[in-house]
Ligand SMILES: Nc1ncnc2c1ncn2[C@@H]1O[C@H](COP(=O)(O)OP(=O)(O)O)[C@@H](O)[C@H]1O
């Protein structure tokens with residue numbers, strides 16, 4: 001088996017798995033200074049965009065393509081490449097297709113999609129100026145595109161909204177949901193979907209603190225919220241997106257209204273994956289490889305499912321005990337350190353809450 005991976009930044013997370021499967025690895029990257037270029041069997045430096053990877057896929061006669069792109073902007077080009085390589089050359093590309101990316105890459109379109117398929121989402125308005133606002137404060141102002149909390153502001157007064165409009169001339173304005181933030185990964189391939197256990201990412205705040213900067217835990221244990229409901233809703237969303245790869249979804253749960261709200265969908269490798277793997281043993285990046293080599297199935301996932309208590313803590317720089325090789329694998333570790341220097345996070349797991357506390361104490 002010969003696979004083409006696109007993008008090197010996440011490659012160290014799955015290099016060990018690719019090697020364990022005896023897969024021949026080819027990688028394209030646009031930045032010759034990028035990390036992990038020493039890991040695959042062969043590397044091609046190509047211009048930005050998907051023309052280079054497409055040419056390499058054809059020239060090298062790869063069996064499948066696995067994009068490892070963790071940011072939003074290139075996803076639509078990847079989706080177009082997927083449709084072309086699959087239709088014209090019969091080379092599977094393990095990623096979301098054009099319709100799924102169009103529906104999920106713009107938060108405004110995603111809201112419409114939720115409404116169409118009957119999934120509850122916070123009330124919203126599209127504002128072209130601050131005086132069009134009819135929702136009660138606080139409200140959350142967003143742009144259609146963005147990730148990691150970019151261009152998001154919680155407005156508590158009309159002054160805050162006016163301030164936001166100094167920078168933007170349109171806003172997606174949502175009612176502020178007080179409650180728990182939850183993420184979940186759904187894996188999809190060839191019409192089959194499986195929703196992995198949901199993760200708890202802390203409470204929403206009026207400061208709009210992004211979950212990237214909070215301590216998270218798995219599995220999600222929020223009083224009043226049934227995880228089956230989260231999994232079922234996520235499954236329904238993914239099924240309606242009807243595409244391949246990883247679907248990571250953000251939800252919020254209001255205890256006051258006893259209501260689960262859908263917030264957004266990311267059709268790419270995402271920050272929830274470490275905690276998902278810690279919690280249930282399934283690694284979404286490895287599953288992309290399994291999709292590419294024909295080893296992805298619901299029964300294979302069921303066989304792998306484990307049950308751990310886990311947590312992920314932002315620590316800046318890690319100075320604790322060294323993990324075993326391969327360092328990014330929970331198969332040989334009860335913790336994994338990830339993220340760039342200064343923004344590192346530790347994800348740890350154990351069989352009980354007490355053991356997890358002891359482990360965390362040892363690590364940080
Ligand atoms: N309706 C809302 N109510 C309360 N907090 C919100 C709401 N929408 C977004 N937030 C806060 O902003 C964060 C980022 O919003 P999100 O829509 O997920 O965009 P991003 O793509 O930047 O992650 C959320 O994780 C949450 O903390």
Ligand SMILES: [Mg+2]
Nearest residue numbers: 148149250264
């Ligand atoms: Mg988000």
